[in-house]
Amino acid sequence: MVSPRIGLWLVGARGGVASTATLGLCALKRRLIGAAGLVSELPQFAGLELAAWESFVVGGHEIRAGSLRDSALELANSSRAIDGRLVDECRDDLAEIDLRIRPGVLCRSGAAVEDLASLDLPQDPTPRDCIRRLQGDLAEFIAAENLEHLVLVNVASTEPPVQPADLPSRWAELDATLDDWSTCRLPASSLYAIAAIEMGLSAVNFTPSLGSSPPAIDDLARQRKARHMGCDGKTGETLMKSVLAPMFRQRNLHVMSWVGHNIFGNLDGVVLNDPANKASKVASKDHLIGEILGYRPQTLVSIEYIESLGDWKTAWDHIHFTGFLGTPMTLQFIWQGCDSLLAGPLVLDLARFTEKAWRRGEIGLMTFLASFFKSPYGIGEHDFTRQFQALEAWVAGA
């Protein structure tokens, strides 16, 4: 175990996922919790010399007022998802981190996200000014905390879709659009990513938002020797799809239809209740079935806000398939998981693996992280086991 000083910069720093990741990191440092849910704590990664939890210092951007403690208590009280006493024990740590959270940016975030904003956000004259401001926050954090490296992870609310195809493929061309808000077609998620990548840092997009997916931003990453990866953390129903769809393919059981209904009641749900934002999410949850199977069965994905469920994401999937002699059969599953608690540890894992990639001198897309994402950049393989084997192979190549 090594202990470099590494910044973990969370975009959406007081959201459910960020609060959980932050609380969990505090609890890990205090030895209050075990390794459950943390991929990087698996035995096969023990020899990898990943950075110790003590290495990580948390900061972030946010558009909402409030405190990390309040966000964590919401998960404890409304959702009964975490133990309130753990929040109490980490209270001082959370208060300290709250001081390192800076105002973020709203840009093509959609009305549902804008409605959430309660902080007094700076009015940046141009997109480039905005990026400079964000970079100033990162630089200040790095200096104040004496950090060797920083991994920015976007865990903010989902933005409406932007077609990457509409964007130029070279950084120079994209860069030229940043002089004016009217010419810039990038959403906030991409501005955050550019801010970190331009500084040679690492950027991870845990959301279905555009982030660093445009080729022009990958171009920038290669120029600046930065690392990046995304998108959309694979935590529950889609994780299940990525292990079950290969089973149907390998047994030659023909999937006729795959219906998935998701209900949950956290803030993410409020945002996804807006059809514009929901479109990004549904697309990301839906495509992989056809890509794994090699044909397109009828699919249906819904994701609905049911307030009483809080952070408890409940998914019912109904898979209708044809077996031998053409006989139709059915598999159904019901997943009842806490969304933030499934995502939070993966954020910590991604920070750790990314730090290692930086230490190894790797640049560009971190495709070995595909198993963490619903729509991994640059990777067509959606079979979870094969994605995980790629991670193991990367480790072996260390």
Place this chain on the structure above:
Amino acid sequence: MVSPRIGLWLVGARGGVASTATLGLCALKRRLIGAAGLVSELPQFAGLELAAWESFVVGGHEIRAGSLRDSALELANSSRAIDGRLVDECRDDLAEIDLRIRPGVLCRSGAAVEDLASLDLPQDPTPRDCIRRLQGDLAEFIAAENLEHLVLVNVASTEPPVQPADLPSRWAELDATLDDWSTCRLPASSLYAIAAIEMGLSAVNFTPSLGSSPPAIDDLARQRKARHMGCDGKTGETLMKSVLAPMFRQRNLHVMSWVGHNIFGNLDGVVLNDPANKASKVASKDHLIGEILGYRPQTLVSIEYIESLGDWKTAWDHIHFTGFLGTPMTLQFIWQGCDSLLAGPLVLDLARFTEKAWRRGEIGLMTFLASFFKSPYGIGEHDFTRQFQALEAWVAGA
């Protein structure tokens, strides 16, 4: 595609699985059905030159009277599992195969199986005489049908457990126990396997019965240059376990308990209603969770006979696991599949792959077939995807 003449000899030839496999083979030859459910029809095996369906000629042993058509109609009428018109179209084929079914043997099969016997079975003076009789049936079939090779697949009812550890590990020693029924501890499933293996043929055990699992029978297989593999076809709930348990392990989600309740109403269910026979099945369905996870959560497997369900095996699994911060979460699945229709095509696949192994000159355990079995002989790997990769690797090695 090659077309050797190959015997497919089914033990339990009028049971649900055998009837389905036989009906399906007839329907494949007549181009009445598609490839659904057939692993060997997957694109990745297209270059393997597997034997064409036309290559296979079916015969078998049975202890019950009746006809293949009646068994198939039972699946059509009572279970609504297959289309009765398909049975009508293959009526003549089935009648012809019925003529090639010979009386089998009862031996340590358990009272539940003995109660099913309705054929007038020969009284063999010694186990060795019994084996000779079975071999006579095989030889007669091979001669009459002018076969190049024969694959015996056991799809008979589950026998009560026998501890392989109680048996000698060398063939010579086991052979010495076959002079007298009182010294022989082998059940019928092993006598069938020995019959085929001693003749240098191939034996596959699709049931949880003892079959060819004793090391002494593997010893015989190596001496006679025969092939064998088992045991217990992995078709439904256990297939699900072998894809889901790896997911929990790879995400470090700690499984606290895994409960699986299975209900179904076919003849297999009648036999498994006897606690002695059920013990074999439950053990085979249960062990792999601990072996995949690397620790032993509390597990519970029940399998109960509910007459109205017929061939529709319905399984409810409840998996209780701990995520990040120790929060308990739940996954449940409900599997509604036709037992015989899931097993039948795998029997055909096993015959095809086994024939290919014979053609390649391979002998002994066919471990590359692990993905087909709940308790694969000689294989500790229970992760379905990795087992399937072993099959693909074997193909690549052709």
Place this chain on the structure above:
Amino acid sequence: MVSPRIGLWLVGARGGVASTATLGLCALKRRLIGAAGLVSELPQFAGLELAAWESFVVGGHEIRAGSLRDSALELANSSRAIDGRLVDECRDDLAEIDLRIRPGVLCRSGAAVEDLASLDLPQDPTPRDCIRRLQGDLAEFIAAENLEHLVLVNVASTEPPVQPADLPSRWAELDATLDDWSTCRLPASSLYAIAAIEMGLSAVNFTPSLGSSPPAIDDLARQRKARHMGCDGKTGETLMKSVLAPMFRQRNLHVMSWVGHNIFGNLDGVVLNDPANKASKVASKDHLIGEILGYRPQTLVSIEYIESLGDWKTAWDHIHFTGFLGTPMTLQFIWQGCDSLLAGPLVLDLARFTEKAWRRGEIGLMTFLASFFKSPYGIGEHDFTRQFQALEAWVAGA
């Protein structure tokens, strides 16, 4: 048992529900099936002297070409919902009934329904002409079959919603709108109802369409001494709601949210895939929870067309409720029923009970039939058991 000659006139006569009711009636007359699914065959109605199945003669209106036999075979082959041999045995009966099916009417039926129309429908100059035409069909049928009475049951596709509040409450005023298509706001379902009611016959609306629900049509019924009732047959998920919601109320378990997702693939599903038509259905499925509980939890009802399911309506309901000490708990159910087979027998029951009401000389709304409907006309009680007790009380009052 009495045997009057009674017409059962089905609107949507070749749809899934009508085909099933018709096939079932033929099978009952031929003693080919049992009483399962038929409410009127319960022991408590044995003394009621309901009309024998032999009493009923089927005719109907339809907008689609095809034959009853084809519709029934679709249920047998695509959906595996009924036994194809039953269709064969009733083949001649169905062909005879096909000859008594007349072209219907399209009017405010929605684009989805209009797309289904394949018969060459007459162009009636005015709504009143249309009603006269429909009445001519009924009169011809009554005369040809020498009928004492006729019960028209609407089992056609769901129409888009019409607000009854927009319509006049007196028949004279509504009647005045029938001179011109441009002034008439009634959909086809109401024109059929008016046709029957104006003749003093009986009309039952098994669909969520407007039908005879406008007070002006009830006014007409009282004037003409006709009987009518509706609407929307309560067959599956909503039936479950009407037995479960009272349980929660009577145990004072506070329902926070009730989510119901319905998937199915029959023709009804094609029509409901159109948002305009779906609106009628969802409203009818949703309201009763709040009406039973006495408060309005968050509710969500979806109904989606999944082709592979055919007639198998599958519903997943997730009910989130608060128990003692404020602890949230969950009930989920999964209903897998054949839509047409649940509805078909109720159509026959309604015809029988309605005939009895006619024989008793009752006129106006038949509120004693509330247990058959999702949105019973004139009845605020949605507790199924109490609705059923009202039926039993009506019987006792005979």
Place this chain on the structure above:
Amino acid sequence: MVSPRIGLWLVGARGGVASTATLGLCALKRRLIGAAGLVSELPQFAGLELAAWESFVVGGHEIRAGSLRDSALELANSSRAIDGRLVDECRDDLAEIDLRIRPGVLCRSGAAVEDLASLDLPQDPTPRDCIRRLQGDLAEFIAAENLEHLVLVNVASTEPPVQPADLPSRWAELDATLDDWSTCRLPASSLYAIAAIEMGLSAVNFTPSLGSSPPAIDDLARQRKARHMGCDGKTGETLMKSVLAPMFRQRNLHVMSWVGHNIFGNLDGVVLNDPANKASKVASKDHLIGEILGYRPQTLVSIEYIESLGDWKTAWDHIHFTGFLGTPMTLQFIWQGCDSLLAGPLVLDLARFTEKAWRRGEIGLMTFLASFFKSPYGIGEHDFTRQFQALEAWVAGA
């Protein structure tokens, strides 16, 4: 609302149900919780002048050491079933009640229950001495707390079954068996009931144990003008059965099989893991389906101890039924409820309704309470709605 001083005497006073009822009563007195789960708080009982929560003083018998607070914290921490802060707020109340808990009695309780005993229990020379001791505890409590009446509610662990048919039907004869432990065939639950009933108090049996079910004890109750009722609180899966089975009957849908698997991990589960004790429970959960339907489908009830679930009773029920034209269909439900939290409020309701019956001067069996029990004494009606109507009718008769 009236405020007499009433004793609520709980047998098994530190078990999960008693702890929940006691904590809830404290919380109700302190206005910390709402009415959820409390039947007696429904609007239709508002005019009944039930005793206020302040009226009730809790005492009880127990065989285990420990404290009420520990039992409540177990529900908060292991099961996450209640909020630990509520326990803290009621801490002093619980400690005071702990002082009023006396050592109970073990007698034909089964090995599993005896293994739980950790208090130093008195050795009573004869059953009659034991009853006198228990009566002394009740009398002391009544005197010390200046009580007008006392309701004893048995919420102790389930005992193995005793056949009531083996017992005399007159009290004089049963009384004669109490001189010697060797002649007494009564279990502890009956001794507690006799103790209260002989004093003219009220006894309620919330468990499937024998309790006051023998006719001879009812004979005693009538002689002493006492009230009693039982048995086996209807809280979850069986409550569901008693609302769903009537639906199937009233729609004439023929139930072919009804399978119910229950898993949970509280202390009750430990005891029920003993086949002797489980037999009482399964019989009580199983019989009512046949009694409601009027015929006996194949039924299966299992109840298994799965430690990780704690108080969360999870039940999966699979109901296979035949609809019109003989087509098989399926309803499944999954119930996830906290066992103690469903039972606790009913204990309080039973105490309140029983107190009212005492105030009204009623004696003998309180059959109007049938809706609270799986196997109500003296009542063959198992339809929940009709049972509830009987409660409403009793109220109306006040």
